[in-house]
Amino acid sequence: MTAALPLVLTVFVACAVEAIEALTIVLAAGLTREWRSTFQGMAAALIVLAAIVGVLGPTITLLPLTALRLVIGALLAIFGLQWLRKAILRAAGYKALHDEASAYLREVAAAKAAPEVAKRGISDWYAFTLAFKGVLLEGLEVVFIVITFGDNQRNLGAAVVGAAIAVVVVTVTGIAVRAPLAKVPENALKFVVGIMLTSFGTFWGAEGAGVKWPGNDAALLVLVPVVALVSLGYATWLRRVHRLSQAAARPPTAFSETEGVTN
Amino acid sequence: MLRALKSFGAFWYDFVIGDDWQVAAIAVAALALTALLVHVAGINAWWLLPLAAFAALAWSLRRATSGKS
Numbered sequence A: 001m002t003a004a005l006p007l008v009l010t011v012f013v014a015c016a017v018e019a020i021e022a023l024t025i026v027l028a029a030g031l032t033r034e035w036r037s038t039f040q041g042m043a044a045a046l047i048v049l050a051a052i053v054g055v056l057g058p059t060i061t062l063l064p065l066t067a068l069r070l071v072i073g074a075l076l077a078i079f080g081l082q083w084l085r086k087a088i089l090r091a092a093g094y095k096a097l098h099d100e101a102s103a104y105l106r107e108v109a110a111a112k113a114a115p116e117v118a119k120r121g122i123s124d125w126y127a128f129t130l131a132f133k134g135v136l137l138e139g140l141e142v143v144f145i146v147i148t149f150g151d152n153q154r155n156l157g158a159a160v161v162g163a164a165i166a167v168v169v170v171t172v173t174g175i176a177v178r179a180p181l182a183k184v185p186e187n188a189l190k191f192v193v194g195i196m197l198t199s200f201g202t203f204w205g206a207e208g209a210g211v212k213w214p215g216n217d218a219a220l221l222v223l224v225p226v227v228a229l230v231s232l233g234y235a236t237w238l239r240r241v242h243r244l245s246q247a248a249a250r251p252p253t254a255f256s257e258t259e260g261v262t263n
Numbered sequence B: 001m002l003r004a005l006k007s008f009g010a011f012w013y014d015f016v017i018g019d020d021w022q023v024a025a026i027a028v029a030a031l032a033l034t035a036l037l038v039h040v041a042g043i044n045a046w047w048l049l050p051l052a053a054f055a056a057l058a059w060s061l062r063r064a065t066s067g068k069s
Helices: A005-032 A035-061 A065-092 A100-113 A125-152 A156-177 A186-208 A216-249 A252-262 B002-016 B021-039 B048-065
Strands: none
Touching (some): A005 A035, A005 A156, A035 A125, A065 A125, A065 A186, A065 A216, A065 B021, A100 A125, A125 A156, A186 A216, A186 B021, A186 B048, B021 B048
16 A cells, blocks of 8 residues: 555646646536536536546556556656646746636636526536536546556556545535635646656656666656756746846836835 | 547647647657667666656747747
8 A cells, every 4th residue: 555655646636636627617517507417517527537447447458568658658748748838837927827716707707698508308508518528628637647647557446546535525625615726726736746747757658668767666756856856947947037027028117116115 | 520530639639749749749759769779779768758858848948938839
């Protein structure tokens, strides 16, 4: 169980971030439209996601471990670098921070404007499709992480446990507060997930290509902090560049106003 | 049918590759080079992929922040 702990924790954090985004959409659909159709949409998406894990999970484990690590490692490294790129741009101020409260308000406004139409036995088709799409799209990222991490470690069960705990914790908290989880440090969590995905993807991809890491699995204990340090370094450097360019673009009147206040 | 296939392909492209396809291309090229170095030249190039990942990230961030991506 101790050996599976890093796997469970990594999958837990990654899946919690996705679950928070899905919760925002479900709450917007349920509170502004109708809960019955929202739950039906959510249930339909969960059934599709469970089928994908049920079919893909065991099928992928049939591949030889080297080929699996090469393909999954490459995918995970690409996926992780994409997360990390966005997280660094957000941390440096070049991209707007992901804000669940404003995302919620946008969804609520759209949900209020849409007409109520009954279709295929569902009383509110808009609420159904909104919940279905939200849970399916965010859930696909969860499925990707569960299958890649679980299959690579040959421990799909532990990965499923990590994801399930994340979904339950986020759902229970969401039900308790009946509002989007805006206070969760989502952007910081996304940064951490990007670091973990990139580190594991790099490690497994290189192993799949035939590399023998110095210290075997213990190399991850060095790789993860190095990826974190380099990423934080990029974020700090870009934040500085961004501040300097903003200061340079500021009109001269703003400078004289500030001067007046400080003097 | 063709439209559905197009949007299916676009979804997976956006899902895996994301905003910058060149990062994905560098990662794949670095993996291929690592395999070549290991299996053909007999060099245990464990350092290549992390270095390529850091370089790809720096290049992509530079282009994104200078408005060239």
